Amino acid sequence: MSYYFTILSPTDVPLFNIAFGTSKSGGDGIARFRFPDTAQYMNQFIIHSSLDMVEEAQWMNGNMSANLSYSPKSPTNHSDPGAGGNRYLKHIDTYPPASAYISAFLAPSGARFLLLHQPPNASGPNAMGGSGSGGGGSGIGGSSILGGSFSAGSSSRASASSIAANPTSPQTEEAVRQFMTEVYENYVKTVMNPFYRQGMEIRSAVFRSRQSY
Amino acid sequence: MSSNTKASRIGEELWKTRVDKVNAELVTLTYGTIVAQLCQDYDGNYQEVNKQLEKMGYNIGMRLIEDFLAKSNVGRCANFRETADMISKVGFRIFLNIAPTVTNWTSDNNQFSLVFDENPLADFVELPDDGRAQDELWFSNILCGVLRGALEMVQMQIEAHFVSDILRGDDTTEMRVSLVRYIEDEMPPEEE
Numbered sequence: 386m387s388y389y390f391t392i393l394s395p396t397d398v399p400l401f402n403i404a405f406g407t408s409k410s411g412g413d414g415i416a417r418f419r420f421p422d423t424a425q426y427m428n429q430f431i432i433h434s435s436l437d438m439v440e441e442a443q444w445m446n447g448n449m450s451a452n453l454s455y456s457p458k459s460p461t462n463h464s465d466p467g468a469g470g471n472r473y474l475k476h477i478d479t480y481p482p483a484s485a486y487i488s489a490f491l492a493p494s495g496a497r498f499l500l501l502h503q504p505p506n507a508s509g510p511n512a513m514g515g516s517g518s519g520g521g522g523s524g525i526g527g528s529s530i531l532g533g534s535f536s537a538g539s540s541s542r543a544s545a546s547s548i549a550a551n552p553t554s555p556q557t558e559e560a561v562r563q564f565m566t567e568v569y570e571n572y573v574k575t576v577m578n579p580f581y582r583q584g585m586e587i588r589s590a591v592f593r594s595r596q597s598y
Numbered sequence: 599m600s601s602n603t604k605a606s607r608i609g610e611e612l613w614k615t616r617v618d619k620v621n622a623e624l625v626t627l628t629y630g631t632i633v634a635q636l637c638q639d640y641d642g643n644y645q646e647v648n649k650q651l652e653k654m655g656y657n658i659g660m661r662l663i664e665d666f667l668a669k670s671n672v673g674r675c676a677n678f679r680e681t682a683d684m685i686s687k688v689g690f691r692i693f694l695n696i697a698p699t700v701t702n703w704t705s706d707n708n709q710f711s712l713v714f715d716e717n718p719l720a721d722f723v724e725l726p727d728d729g730r731a732q733d734e735l736w737f738s739n740i741l742c743g744v745l746r747g748a749l750e751m752v753q754m755q756i757e758a759h760f761v762s763d764i765l766r767g768d769d770t771t772e773m774r775v776s777l778v779r780y781i782e783d784e785m786p787p788e789e790e
Binding site (some may be wrong): 393448574575577578579581589590591 | 623626629630631633634635705721722723724725726727
């Protein structure tokens with residue numbers, strides 16, 4: 386599982402971003418996205434394109450204390466255990482060509498936490514080895530983004546049956562929620578730092594090191 | 599160490615009964631803002647910031663000792679060791695609700711270290727990463743000034759400075775306090 390996480394200020398200024406992978410599938414915690422190395426900016430494109438959805442959810446629910454969550458994929462599941470006025474928006478957007486799933490979390494101050502997750506390339510041990518050895522996407526698709534994305538799309542359907550790799554399963558939602566809550570706690574601490582000014586990029590190495598899944 | 603436990607008891611008692619409590623974040627954020635503002639005002643001249651903090655603390659200490667004595671009702675300390683205990687177990691206790699460890703005495707009993715396990719002033723703080731603050735700024739330097747001001751009012755001239763700070767990546771936060779001299783009651787120079 387590869388992740389790309391970003392924090393956006395209320396005025397859409399990126400404050401922080403990080404790419405990382407799980408130690409489970411990658412083995413070493415390094416993100417292996419199915420884009421060629423030259424196309425890492427795709428993460429940013431995809432994640433920022435979900436902002437419309439986030440904002441729609443943000444304004445549709447009106448006041449911050451509303452505990453409704455906007456979740457197009459699972460409209461029946463509306464229980465949001467977010468503490469205080471924080472809202473975990475669950476899985477909010479999908480970018481099928483890259484099988485990228487985006488979860489969002491709204492801090493009461495208007496900061497947006499966005500997590501892009503990309504399930505492992507395939508569930509089979511062979512394919513896992515393949516993706517482990519330097520990015521399955523770039524291996525199969527070469528330098529073409531289209532090729533890489535296509536192979537990714539088909540393989541994600543194969544792995545969708547496995548619960549762990551299914552980004553819309555309740556387990557994943559819960560794990561992401563925990564992650565978001567942890568990040569939020571750290572974010573609060575960072576904001577409380579007297580040397581941090583509102584809207585400043587978060588450069589703290591401590592903060593960065595704490596964000597691991 | 600009977601005086602030790604006595605001091606702890608006094609501190610504990612005072613903390614429970616005589617002290618008005620205030621929200622910790624209020625203190626932390628207020629102090630943090632002051633330091634950050636000083637850093638900005640002096641344009642990153644951290645030596646100067648340290649000096650200013652010390653001076654502010656000195657002015658606080660000169661008043662605070664009065665409040666401390668009024669609250670605690672303790673008498674004069676017999677020696678510097680007792681003073682150290684009072685500072686740690688009563689002083690820090692009632693004003694910050696911490697009790698730094700007194701340690702590393704020199705053989706002449708004139709120097710000791712206060713090791714802070716926790717420091718409410720420095721919660722949430724990360725020093726600016728401009729490459730200098732980590733080496734030059736003593737974030738909690740106001741405490742040195744407080745001790746100097748307070749002890750000066752009770753006839754002790756001391757020198758206090760931090761030797762390490764967790765904020766800088768050290769293992770402990772340690773302040774070194776040394777007694778310079780007891781200030782004898784001097785007759786005011788009168789013309790006659």
